[in-house]
Amino acid sequence: MAKTKLHAYPLIVCFLGGLFFFVASSAVCQENNGFVSDPGFNERLRPPVRFLHDDHNEAAGLHDCAACHHLYEDGIKIEGNMSVGMACSECHISGKSDTLLDLIRAYHLQCRGCHIQEKAGPITCGQCHRK
Template sequence: MKTVTLIALSLFIGIVPVISPAWSQEDMTVVDNAAFDTPQRTPSVFAHDEHNETAGIDDCAECHHVYEDGKRVDGESSEDQRCSECHGLKGSGGQPSLIRAFHANCKGCHQEQKKGPILCGECHIK
């Protein structure tokens, strides 16, 4: 019994450092669309660190925002949460649905800055 437990623990300790980077944003290559049961498009291509370096974004809260009572909270970041933790598949009150939140945050910034992709096929690459 001790041998089985020792082997299982060794495997766990050996595997966790290998797979944990898969959850980090540094290695992110597409936007997480797991919340959508039947997505109509492929996930948006998004190399997190490359994007932020090119865009000159240093403050995580620039994209990972926090709102309280309908107002953005300065200096607060939601980088440790998935977008779907706050944004549901359907909007609620003044809070946009998940798809609208993605498009408003990403596409809205691209339109405002007059840089980056804004057409569907430019982000949702097959």
């Protein structure tokens, strides 16, 4: 009977390790869960926006990361520099600067502005923020 219990331990350890890996990797990658996430979104007034990064960029024909992941200095876009890997809220924080847009307005201008300009993609609240 003791031998049977010993054989179960490696299976339990493997299962728990796999479960931990799955949960941890899902928490790290925005693409995995498919929702726009940023530590700056504390309280939501609407449901989160479903966004599959790679699928969106492929459908939109976007190849320049700086089109969305931009960097500005003194109100001027720094060409050739990108904010890939940074949370938008690292710059777009309410009250941080008079020249910076707060996080929600930055997202709305970036996404809606592009959709309006390209005449493609959702532009109303309910088209992006779905229950």
